[in-house]
Amino acid sequence: MRSQDSDSSTDLASNLFRRVPINARTVNSYGENIESSTVESSTSQLLATQATSIFINAKEEIFEDGMESEFSRNLSGFIVSYGQLAMEAVIDLFLSNSVNTEVASEALRILGRLRHRATYRERLWLLERCLLYSPFARVRDGALLGLSFANDKLAIHPLKSAIEKESVLELRHDMERVLTHLEGTNKDGIPTKKDSKE
Amino acid sequence: MPTVQNKTDLSMWQAESLRVTCFPSSATELNAANWWQDVIGEQPENTVVRARDGIRQDEGNFNDRKVVLGVQPIRIDWLMMAKGEEGESTISSFQDSLDSYLELMSRWFKISPSLRRLAFGAILTSPVDDRKSGYELIANYLPNVKIDPIGSSDFLYQINRVRISKLISNLQINRLSKWSVAKHGLARVDLLPEARVSLFPSSETFSCRAELDINTSGDYSNDLPVDKLSDVFHELVELAKEIALKGDIP
Numbered sequence: 001m002r003s004q005d006s007d008s009s010t011d012l013a014s015n016l017f018r019r020v021p022i023n024a025r026t027v028n029s030y031g032e033n034i035e036s037s038t039v040e041s042s043t044s045q046l047l048a049t050q051a052t053s054i055f056i057n058a059k060e061e062i063f064e065d066g067m068e069s070e071f072s073r074n075l076s077g078f079i080v081s082y083g084q085l086a087m088e089a090v091i092d093l094f095l096s097n098s099v100n101t102e103v104a105s106e107a108l109r110i111l112g113r114l115r116h117r118a119t120y121r122e123r124l125w126l127l128e129r130c131l132l133y134s135p136f137a138r139v140r141d142g143a144l145l146g147l148s149f150a151n152d153k154l155a156i157h158p159l160k161s162a163i164e165k166e167s168v169l170e171l172r173h174d175m176e177r178v179l180t181h182l183e184g185t186n187k188d189g190i191p192t193k194k195d196s197k198e
Numbered sequence: 199m200p201t202v203q204n205k206t207d208l209s210m211w212q213a214e215s216l217r218v219t220c221f222p223s224s225a226t227e228l229n230a231a232n233w234w235q236d237v238i239g240e241q242p243e244n245t246v247v248r249a250r251d252g253i254r255q256d257e258g259n260f261n262d263r264k265v266v267l268g269v270q271p272i273r274i275d276w277l278m279m280a281k282g283e284e285g286e287s288t289i290s291s292f293q294d295s296l297d298s299y300l301e302l303m304s305r306w307f308k309i310s311p312s313l314r315r316l317a318f319g320a321i322l323t324s325p326v327d328d329r330k331s332g333y334e335l336i337a338n339y340l341p342n343v344k345i346d347p348i349g350s351s352d353f354l355y356q357i358n359r360v361r362i363s364k365l366i367s368n369l370q371i372n373r374l375s376k377w378s379v380a381k382h383g384l385a386r387v388d389l390l391p392e393a394r395v396s397l398f399p400s401s402e403t404f405s406c407r408a409e410l411d412i413n414t415s416g417d418y419s420n421d422l423p424v425d426k427l428s429d430v431f432h433e434l435v436e437l438a439k440e441i442a443l444k445g446d447i448p
Binding site: 036037038039084088091092095096097117118120121122125126127128129131132133154157158161 | 272
């Protein structure tokens with residue numbers, strides 16, 4: 001390994017030397033969206049900005065149960081286009097508690113309904129997380145609906161934990177109904193309508 | 199001075215960094231406060247916690263190598279890298295680094311939470327005299343690519359060669375590799391009287407780079423069996439070693 005030049009005689013001077021890559025590129029390496037990669041991507045910041053924009057714009061919308069909306073189209077398109085990286089951006093947004101409650105609830109329903117295999121586990125993870133830890137009953141309700149759409153036995157364990165700590169009686173009853181459905185629909189352990197389509 | 203070698207063994211590769219990334223199955227909050235102590239056996243030198251975001255980072259040394267444990271709600275990263283003293287950019291030879299890293303990870307998988315996805319990453323470098331030598335060397339590892347060592351630069355080749363796990367049926371393993379020849383140089387950054395960056399042509403170095411990301415597929419719908427996590431990890435490591443030895447093969 002090359003050491004620093006001899007004229008870097010002081011600590012201050014040595015701190016001013018950097019080992020840098022040299023290439024012909026004139027743009028930063030954004031846009032490296034490799035589907036099978038597990039490396040944290042330089043696209044994250046750009047996608048975070050896009051996710052924030054989608055959620056902020058949705059604040060003005062009025063959502064109707066089961067109806068397609070501008071938000072549902074934008075969110076679904078974003079996730080299908082950017083896959084797991086998009087889901088990581090959406091998850092970061094939720095974890096920062098900066099999402100409007102009504103929009104968050106609607107988003108969770110959309111995530112549960114979406115059929116996109118590549119992001120399935122990330123979406124399931126977020127639904128479970130919100131069901132277990134969101135301080136807002138409206139968000140927990142959205143997560144429950146999303147989980148009921150996903151219809152996966154993997155949700156049984158977190159659902160039981162959520163029922164134990166749920167303080168809103170009506171929501172707890174709804175959770176119990178979904179739990180009964182998940183436990184009863186498929187005795188061989190394979191979800192009947194599990195999201196597996198592209 | 200580096201000289202062009204033929205690929206024969208792993209000894210030509212130096213490890214710039216090694217990484218294990220774990221994707222937890224459960225959305226339950228991770229209790230990571232004691233992981234470093236449990237795995238390394240002493241307190242970390244530095245810890246940064248962003249409690250609201252569920253982010254924690256512990257840093258310290260293990261076997262005289264720098265180790266970083268990064269915990270986020272959706273992923274856990276164990277990184278090993280050079281300590282960066284005296285400008286060193288690699289840990290040691292790939293094999294030596296790996297021995298140390300495997301010891302570390304054998305402790306980790308005894309306490310790891312349940313996982314849905316697992317990855318082993320390695321950034322390997324091999325110093326060469328110049329770009330031409332680098333392209334000639336890297337061509338040995340890329341039998342399906344024709345490289346022009348004289349008339350081209352900024353070569354970058356990335357490919358994923360999927361295999362099926364020998365341990366878990368239906369588990370696909372992504373064997374993602376990225377190959378390049380890097381040119382580095384020392385730059386002096388002057389801040390006063392005005393910001394200016396000066397490159398030192400005499401400091402230029404060249405190296406072949408192989409960036410490996412061997413990971414279980416995100417499409418796998420089950421959790422990875424807890425009692426097989428260590429074995430799956432070793433399978434990923436063996437696949438990485440195979441690529442470092444034989445290059446881009448199906």
